[in-house]
Amino acid sequence: MSFTRPGRLGPLELRNRVVKCGTNEGMSRDGLMTDRLLAWHREFAVGGVAMTTLSYCAVAPEGRTFRHQLLMRDEALPGLRRFTDAMHAEGTAAAIQLAHAGWFANPHASRAKNIGPSRTFSAYAQGFSQAMDENDLDRVERAFADAARMAVDTGFDGLEIHLGHGYLLSQFLCPWNNRRKDQYGGSLENRARYPRRVLRAVREAVGDRAAIWPKLNMDDGFGGGMTLDEGIQVARWLEADGSVDGFQLTGGHTTKTPMYLMRGDVPMGEMIANEKNWVRRLGMRLLAPSILKPYPFEEAWFLPKARRFREALRLPIMLLGGINDRTTMAGAIEEGFEFLAMGRALIRDPDLLQRMQRGELEGSRCSHCNKCVVEMERSGTRCVERVPEAAPA
Numbered sequence: 001m002s003f004t005r006p007g008r009l010g011p012l013e014l015r016n017r018v019v020k021c022g023t024n025e026g027m028s029r030d031g032l033m034t035d036r037l038l039a040w041h042r043e044f045a046v047g048g049v050a051m052t053t054l055s056y057c058a059v060a061p062e063g064r065t066f067r068h069q070l071l072m073r074d075e076a077l078p079g080l081r082r083f084t085d086a087m088h089a090e091g092t093a094a095a096i097q098l099a100h101a102g103w104f105a106n107p108h109a110s111r112a113k114n115i116g117p118s119r120t121f122s123a124y125a126q127g128f129s130q131a132m133d134e135n136d137l138d139r140v141e142r143a144f145a146d147a148a149r150m151a152v153d154t155g156f157d158g159l160e161i162h163l164g165h166g167y168l169l170s171q172f173l174c175p176w177n178n179r180r181k182d183q184y185g186g187s188l189e190n191r192a193r194y195p196r197r198v199l200r201a202v203r204e205a206v207g208d209r210a211a212i213w214p215k216l217n218m219d220d221g222f223g224g225g226m227t228l229d230e231g232i233q234v235a236r237w238l239e240a241d242g243s244v245d246g247f248q249l250t251g252g253h254t255t256k257t258p259m260y261l262m263r264g265d266v267p268m269g270e271m272i273a274n275e276k277n278w279v280r281r282l283g284m285r286l287l288a289p290s291i292l293k294p295y296p297f298e299e300a301w302f303l304p305k306a307r308r309f310r311e312a313l314r315l316p317i318m319l320l321g322g323i324n325d326r327t328t329m330a331g332a333i334e335e336g337f338e339f340l341a342m343g344r345a346l347i348r349d350p351d352l353l354q355r356m357q358r359g360e361l362e363g364s365r366c367s368h369c370n371k372c373v374v375e376m377e378r379s380g381t382r383c384v385e386r387v388p389e390a391a392p393a
């Protein structure tokens, strides 16, 4: 099978082409690693993936959306080292997703003012974000670079910098979020200036001690957001800057088009029931039907857009979005995508690769019900359709 062959991503040699993409686990406590979080990732490692991605670590306190979310700081380092040691012991590389939620960070969770490219009202934050000034820009750039250095010092092999889903760096790229009048707003070149600056700082901080890639939006998925042609141009600039070793391609905007980035069923009732804050619960009831516009699930739905990036770029690409079946996986590698980034397929079947190799499964059994997202906020990400299987007698 073409996807079981080793592959190279910058300085990294990976044992095959399957990467467990970042799916917020909801299992850290006080911003620190837990045994449960480590054990959850070990399942993907034992199941045979080449690399697993520890998700959504905030680079600065005000960039958090959840109170217990991992936060990069000295206190977190011993736990992160335990994590990378455990993944390496299984022959799997360890990646970390470094992010800042910017404008839609939750001040109730972070206990800090939310910041963004422009002053904007956020229903999530229930208030206005503060437009970043020069000091904020310098500080957050340093925070990304410091977080990258800490991650590499604790053994991470891959650094995924979030430039998608409407997180801070994607907010800079998105005209709807970025209404700045200075050198960081307006033209695409200006909107890309800050994300490019941050990625260069990350590269300077770690050199080639780890592979670096952006989780980059191809487009934001709504009128007024970043378009596909713009996304391709941003990717070209990042490639020319020499700051990245590859790309993970995604799309959509957490607050505007959340289902565009996920596809599948909308577990609306469960989501509303889960929200503890009554103001947000009411907001969800009123706004959910317009924001949670459904997008029916399609196998590898991002593939047609990703092909445009494949034509425009030389660096390796991780194809993402609804990859489930052996045929899709093999086809994507054969047509020139170097890696497959998979989320729900592996949450449902962490040992998918091994089972495919043994001829037991042709694809993941994930039904795209998206209830794992509800579980993430409730008690930790898990597949509700997965029942522990008895060990063979």
Ligand SMILES: Cc1cc2nc3c(=O)[nH]c(=O)nc-3n(C[C@H](O)[C@H](O)[C@H](O)COP(=O)(O)O)c2cc1C
Pocket: 021, 022, 023, 024, 025, 055, 056, 097, 162, 165, 215, 250, 261, 262, 320, 321, 322, 323, 341, 342, 343, 344, 345, 372, 373, 376, 381
């Ligand atoms: C439970 C859950 C949590 C997620 N958390 C994150 C996250 O923290 N960061 C991120 O970039 N994407 C997150 N995603 C999106 C996935 O990384 C991925 O982009 C999306 O699920 C599409 O891939 P898939 O069809 O293989 O699941 C999450 C998805 C799920 C299901």
Ligand code: SF4
Pocket: 344, 345, 347, 348, 365, 366, 367, 368, 369, 370, 371, 372, 373, 382, 383, 384, 385, 386
């Ligand atoms: S809960 Fe399980 S079946 Fe449903 S989307 Fe998540 S992984 Fe797939």
